[in-house]
Amino acid sequence: xxxxxxxxAPTVLEVRSLSVEFALRGGTFTAARDVGFKLQAGRTLCLxxxxxxxxxxxxxxxxxxxxxxxxxxxxxxxxxxxGAPVDIATLNPRGEAIRAIRGRRIGxxxxxxxxxxxxxxxxxxxxxxxxxxxxxxxxxxxxxxxxELLRQVEIPDPERNIDRYTFEFSGGMRQRAMIAMALAxxxxxxxxxxxxTALDVTTQAEVLDLISRxxxxxxxxxxxxxxxxxxxxxxxxxxxxxxRGKIVExxxxxxxxxxxxxxxxxxxxxxxxxLERTSELKxxxxxxxxxxxxxxxxxxxxxxxxxxLLSRTPKVxxxxxxxxxxxxxxxxxxxxxxxxxxxxTxxxxxxxxIVEPTDGAVTYRPQSGAPIDVRxxxxxxxxxxxxxxxxxxQDPFASLNPRMTVRQIIADPLxxxxxxxxxxxxxxxxxxxxxxxxxxxxxERYPHAFSGGQRQRIGIARALALNPRILIADEATSALDVSxxxxxxxxxxxxxxxxxxxxxxxxxxxxxxRYFCDRVAxxxRGKIVExxxxxxxxxAPEHPYTKALISAVPHPxxxxxxxxxxxxxxx
Amino acid sequence: MLSFILKRVLYMVPTLIGMSLxxxxxxxxxxxxxxxxxxxxxxDSGQSLDSATVxxxxxxxxxxxxxYVQYWKWISGILFRxxxxxxxxxxxxxxxxxxxxxGITLFVSTLSLILxxxxxxxxxxxxxxxxxxxxxxxxxxxGFIGLAIPTFIMALVLMYVSYKFLGQSVGGLxxxxxxxxxxxxxxxxxxxxxxxxxIVVIATNSTAALIRVMRANLSDELNKPYVVTARxxxxxxxxxxxxxxxxxxLNPFISTIGWVLPALISGVTITAIVLNLPMxxxxxxxxLVSQDMYLAGAFILLMSVLTLVGMLISDILxxxxxxxxxxx
Numbered sequence: 001x002x003x004x005x006x007x008x009a010p011t012v013l014e015v016r017s018l019s020v021e022f023a024l025r026g027g028t029f030t031a032a033r034d035v036g037f038k039l040q041a042g043r044t045l046c047l048x049x050x051x052x053x054x055x056x057x058x059x060x061x062x063x064x065x066x067x068x069x070x071x072x073x074x075x076x077x078x079x080x081x082x083g084a085p086v087d088i089a090t091l092n093p094r095g096e097a098i099r100a101i102r103g104r105r106i107g108x109x110x111x112x113x114x115x116x117x118x119x120x121x122x123x124x125x126x127x128x129x130x131x132x133x134x135x136x137x138x139x140x141x142x143x144x145x146x147x148e149l150l151r152q153v154e155i156p157d158p159e160r161n162i163d164r165y166t167f168e169f170s171g172g173m174r175q176r177a178m179i180a181m182a183l184a185x186x187x188x189x190x191x192x193x194x195x196x197t198a199l200d201v202t203t204q205a206e207v208l209d210l211i212s213r214x215x216x217x218x219x220x221x222x223x224x225x226x227x228x229x230x231x232x233x234x235x236x237x238x239x240x241x242x243x244r245g246k247i248v249e250x251x252x253x254x255x256x257x258x259x260x261x262x263x264x265x266x267x268x269x270x271x272x273x274x275l276e277r278t279s280e281l282k283x284x285x286x287x288x289x290x291x292x293x294x295x296x297x298x299x300x301x302x303x304x305x306x307x308x309l310l311s312r313t314p315k316v317x318x319x320x321x322x323x324x325x326x327x328x329x330x331x332x333x334x335x336x337x338x339x340x341x342x343x344x345t346x347x348x349x350x351x352x353x354i355v356e357p358t359d360g361a362v363t364y365r366p367q368s369g370a371p372i373d374v375r376x377x378x379x380x381x382x383x384x385x386x387x388x389x390x391x392x393x394q395d396p397f398a399s400l401n402p403r404m405t406v407r408q409i410i411a412d413p414l415x416x417x418x419x420x421x422x423x424x425x426x427x428x429x430x431x432x433x434x435x436x437x438x439x440x441x442x443x444e445r446y447p448h449a450f451s452g453g454q455r456q457r458i459g460i461a462r463a464l465a466l467n468p469r470i471l472i473a474d475e476a477t478s479a480l481d482v483s484x485x486x487x488x489x490x491x492x493x494x495x496x497x498x499x500x501x502x503x504x505x506x507x508x509x510x511x512x513x514r515y516f517c518d519r520v521a522x523x524x525r526g527k528i529v530e531x532x533x534x535x536x537x538x539x540a541p542e543h544p545y546t547k548a549l550i551s552a553v554p555h556p557x558x559x560x561x562x563x564x565x566x567x568x569x570x571x
Numbered sequence: 572m573l574s575f576i577l578k579r580v581l582y583m584v585p586t587l588i589g590m591s592l593x594x595x596x597x598x599x600x601x602x603x604x605x606x607x608x609x610x611x612x613x614x615d616s617g618q619s620l621d622s623a624t625v626x627x628x629x630x631x632x633x634x635x636x637x638x639y640v641q642y643w644k645w646i647s648g649i650l651f652r653x654x655x656x657x658x659x660x661x662x663x664x665x666x667x668x669x670x671x672x673x674g675i676t677l678f679v680s681t682l683s684l685i686l687x688x689x690x691x692x693x694x695x696x697x698x699x700x701x702x703x704x705x706x707x708x709x710x711x712x713x714g715f716i717g718l719a720i721p722t723f724i725m726a727l728v729l730m731y732v733s734y735k736f737l738g739q740s741v742g743g744l745x746x747x748x749x750x751x752x753x754x755x756x757x758x759x760x761x762x763x764x765x766x767x768x769x770i771v772v773i774a775t776n777s778t779a780a781l782i783r784v785m786r787a788n789l790s791d792e793l794n795k796p797y798v799v800t801a802r803x804x805x806x807x808x809x810x811x812x813x814x815x816x817x818x819x820x821l822n823p824f825i826s827t828i829g830w831v832l833p834a835l836i837s838g839v840t841i842t843a844i845v846l847n848l849p850m851x852x853x854x855x856x857x858x859l860v861s862q863d864m865y866l867a868g869a870f871i872l873l874m875s876v877l878t879l880v881g882m883l884i885s886d887i888l889x890x891x892x893x894x895x896x897x898x899x
Contacts, residue, residue, distance in 0.1 A: 115795060118797045129804065
């Protein structure tokens with residue numbers, strides 16, 4: 001265990017009062033101010049903070065990788081070890097001295113394993129390059145070493161996979177290849193910038209396991225940048241909390257989690273811990289007598305392969321959603337959890353027939369009148385349905401038209417359906433903005449003037465414009481920072497109680513689902529493997545897949561690390 | 572890879588058939604046919620054609636038959652006998668007229684294309700990497716000037732300069748004394764002296780456009796995360812830029828080959844007329860004006876084929892360059 005190492009382990013890299021500035025038109029913006037920390041051999045320091053806190057900039061400064069107009073304004077970055085210590089802060093970012101350090105003495109892993117690797121070069125070529133550059137290996141040696149590295153990072157069949165391209169790899173495999181690349185020259189320091197943020201929880205657990213194992217084996221000092229307190233608790237020896245460019249709190253992991261002194265750290269921890277249980281705002285779910293408002297039976301979507309004249313290998317049909325059945329009760333929140341590719345997003349679209357289902361039935365029960373068979377609806381019928389069942393999207397930046405004002409965005413469904421105009425429209429938009437906690441005076445502004453959380457509120461207001469009865473929220477809080485995430489969930493809970501809404505809440509985040517939902521359905525490979533009360537699924541799951549999934553979720557308490565004892569799912 | 576190429580070639584067949592139909596339809600579109608313009612031309616000169624001769628000519632060329640019969644006569648001649656028909660205007664077989672012209676056109680076009688690439692690529696890369704530097708601004712200015720100058724004016728100016736200050740005979744591809752002489756080193760040198768004007772004139776416009784394309788493509792790529800990854804490996808700036816972003820920014824560049832080829836042939840008509848070059852453009856123009864339908868049809872068809880071949884070349888190059896396309 002790394003935690004057993006003496007805290008007197010040799011310091012490999014020390015950052016002293018580092019400041020990074022960006023020259024802007026209206027003066028300078030200081031992204032990191034007076035940052036200082038030490039990296040010790042064999043220990044992991046987690047730099048944690050929300051978006052915009054300056055943690056990535058700090059990490060990049062350590063390799064002189066800051067893009068113009070940013071620059072290191074003050075401070076030292078002392079890299080020790082063999083020979084005289086070097087101050088990286090004084091090196092020329094284009095110079096030979098820093099290039100000999102990059103990839104050789106400091107390795108770096110990035111967040112997006114897809115876009116951080118070149119799509120047009122093989123995995124092997126990108127790793128071989130590092131070996132040839134720094135260790136002066138010839139082509140054959142480098143290839144043999146690369147295969148060895150790929151084997152170390154547990155990529156199956158490395159002899160074959162070395163010649164494949166990134167797009168033929170899954171996200172987890174790509175990140176493994178990235179790790180192999182960063183570790184190719186046995187660096188003294190490993191910097192990992194949100195290495196698992198883009199991965200599913202089970203993959204995240206595997207990759208984190210791998211990183212800490214490699215770190216222990218090679219005795220590297222590691223700096224791990226993350227926004228996820230759960231990940232911090234699982235892997236950190238020491239923690240530094242960044243807030244608005246400054247380190248506001250630093251210390252051993254147990255100290256920071258259980259004895260936080262700075263108010264920001266406490267606030268961050270409490271919003272994380274809040275999502276570890278069911279919301280207090282949540283009232284007892286409506287009586288079991290409630291009618292299902294939406295019934296889904298054996299719903300399926302099969303993507304037939306395109307017939308090709310010349311291809312020899314027959315392609316198989318993909319079952320994106322396969323025989324899914326559930327009932328959504330009036331006033332209930334049903335969570336749909338699953339990893340990427342499990343079919344949860346497609347399911348949401350099938351219900352609204354944005355994607356046409358190939359099998360099964362969807363029945364919607366309106367407030368008055370007979371149940372509606374959604375699959376039999378004509379265009380006008382579907383339009384009416386879409387007024388009552390609405391979507392909230394994941395990306396608050398991409399789902400709002402940047403050329404429309406907030407008023408136009410929120411009023412759009414009302415205008416399209418010819419429900420209101422003129423003063424009535426204005427009044428309704430004001431009311432909706434008030435409902436989601438925004439000042440109605442902002443309605444003339446454009447989306448770019450708002451933060452991520454505020455934009456998501458605008459998206460919610462738009463979804464509410466037509467007085468829907470069901471909201472399908474597809475990863476509605478995934479793009480938000482943790483403190484804003486719980487605010488958003490509280491808003492949705494409050495709206496649910498006020499307006500009697502039913503939610504279909506699609507998410508990969510178990511914490512969010514547990515906080516928000518009454519019941520949870522777990523999806524895997526297009527099927528629902530388990531469905532039940534949220535608390536039961538999260539604490540005592542029955543299906544082996546659910547067990548593996550729940551146990552892979554990092555637990556934000558360093559005294560109770562969950563991942564170390566997680567259940568592995570065999571094939 | 573082989574199956575990819577085979578597939579592409581097979582896809583070309585129906586496209587070609589469609590294009591030949593459209594070409595034939597287009598040359599049939601203007602009211603009347605060659606015979607009517609011939610009759611009126613003869614009538615203008617005070618003579619007249621007796622109706623028997625007219626009927627004989629009509630029957631010979633099948634002008635009284637329905638569209639599909641005429642089309643079949645035309646296309647089967649091309650396919651099976653390499654016979655593109657008869658040019659009424661020149662009184663020669665079309666095939667005899669076009670190959671010379673096509674050869675020279677392809678020669679000049681290819682040279683221009685090479686010049687375009689050789690100039691546009693490095694400048695585009697420089698402009699993108701050193702964006703908003705003085706060098707970039709200068710090249711941008713030159714690029715816009717190059718885009719804005721009409722080719723014929725540039726041709727005239729270059730001809731004047733060449734004649735006045737370099738003392739060369741201008742126009743055409745050879746000086747009069749070499750026009751019919753057998754090939755020799757002296758003749759080749761003479762060709763080079765003549766060739767630079769059309770090539771520079773033809774290349775300027777496209778070069779300016781491609782610099783802009785390359786600069787925009789590469790600017791986008793330079794900010795991609797994989798560039799930072801490459802930098803974090805310790806590669807030198809030059810190596811990493813050439814190896815990663817430039818390689819990817821080349822994709823849209825190569826896609827342009829498809830339309831660059833035919834554009835070079837039909838687009839330089841004015842230049843060819845001004846410089847009196849024996850290229851395809853002027854001949855095509857004249858054929859269209861005089862309703863010399865088989866000659867015009869042959870050119871339109873050949874240009875469509877060239878477009879397709881250009882597309883095929885760019886597709887194959889793209890597949891070689893980008894595994895994502897190859898492995899789809």
